[in-house]
Amino acid sequence: MEKNEIQYSPKSRMKALLFSSLLGQVGVHSYYLGHILAGVGHSILLALSLSFIITKNPWISIAAVAVNLNWALAEAIVIATGHGKDAYQLRVRNWKSTRATFNKDDFVIGDWNCPSCSTKNYASFAFCKKCGTAKEIKEIN
Structure with a gap:
């Protein structure tokens, strides 16, 4: 870890908690934290929960709603206790977004x-905001 890197995510725990509480079944909190596959999973379960309109079979819908609600509730509890992590595996600990409070020399992983x-x-x-040069990708041998 470089000396200016931080150990916690700049994402807001309050936003993540509100998203998971109010829009947990849609997966907005997962998208916010950068967990795209988890967000897609929530969205698919939401679509399955609405499938009774087409299939007239309520059991698939009931199961999808139960799984999605429990999953979103578990993630809300993890976020509320300060153990939630973003896509860079940094804990979402601060109640406010800290990106705006960093000095220009502070680094976040990535x-x-x-x-x-x-x-x-x-x-x-992906490109430099000043000169447009592409980001260098480091290959792992």
């Missing part, structure tokens, strides 16, 4: 410096 102009870029940027 942030990168442009090899051409040395501008600091967020992990989500």
Whole structure:
């Protein structure tokens, strides 16, 4: 770990908790934290829970609703206790988003410096925000 890297996610625990409590069956909290496959799983279970309209078989819908509700509730409890993690496996601990409070020299895992102009870029940027140079991908041997 570099000396300026932080150990906690810049994501807001309050937002993640609200998303999981209010929109847990849709999977919004999973998308917010970067867990795309989990969000897709919630969305598929939501679609299955609405399948009784087409199939007239309530058992698939009841099972999908039960699984999705329990899954969302379990994730809400994990987030509320401060043990939830984002896509970079950093704990979502702070109640407010901390990205705005960082100094310009602070790094979050995944942030990168442009090899051409040395501008600091967020992990989500594929190209440098200043000069447009592509992010270097490091290969693991």
